[in-house]
Amino acid sequence: MNRVNRILENKTFKSTLDALAKAEKDRIFCKHNIDHLLDVARIMYIFSLENNISLDKEIIYATALLHDIGRERAYRLHTDHAVESGKIANEILAECGFSFDEIEKITSAVSHHNDKENADELCKILRFADKKSRNCFMCSAYSECNWSEDKKNRGIKL
Numbered sequence: 001m002n003r004v005n006r007i008l009e010n011k012t013f014k015s016t017l018d019a020l021a022k023a024e025k026d027r028i029f030c031k032h033n034i035d036h037l038l039d040v041a042r043i044m045y046i047f048s049l050e051n052n053i054s055l056d057k058e059i060i061y062a063t064a065l066l067h068d069i070g071r072e073r074a075y076r077l078h079t080d081h082a083v084e085s086g087k088i089a090n091e092i093l094a095e096c097g098f099s100f101d102e103i104e105k106i107t108s109a110v111s112h113h114n115d116k117e118n119a120d121e122l123c124k125i126l127r128f129a130d131k132k133s134r135n136c137f138m139c140s141a142y143s144e145c146n147w148s149e150d151k152k153n154r155g156i157k158l
């Protein structure tokens with residue numbers, strides 16, 4: 001089994017995503033479920049191919065799958081979801097066979113993905129894909145969403 005599938009089978013990953021689904025059951029804005037996580041992974045990979053950025057596919061998928069894993073804890077504790085995600089990602093990655101250096105690279109991108117100043121390539125691609133993954137143009141909560149007009153995806157950019 002490749003390490004990305006080990007993440008999908010990981011006990012902490014599964015229970016944390018379940019808890020997040022419950023916490024977001026009545027949320028009218030974008031949810032952070034497996035569809036979102038995989039959309040982000042695929043956009044990151046396509047972007048890296050189109051821009052000749054050499055990043056390992058497993059690293060991209062692991063980063064995307066784990067980038068919001070701390071959201072449920074952040075809702076409960078009123079803390080930063082990116083930082084919480086980095087902490088939980090650290091545990092999961094170690095259990096799924098990632099090396100120390102890989103864990104450092106992934107958790108750093110995850111922990112800082114809300115920080116516009118962070119210039120790390122993996123982090124920048126994650127931030128880009130995270131925003132582009134949202135279908136604002138078909139969203140029923142468009143007018144209540146606090147994203148600025150230029151951040152919202154008002155169409156499909158080719």
Ligand SMILES: [Fe+2]
Pocket residue numbers: 032036040067068130
């Ligand atoms: Fe996200």
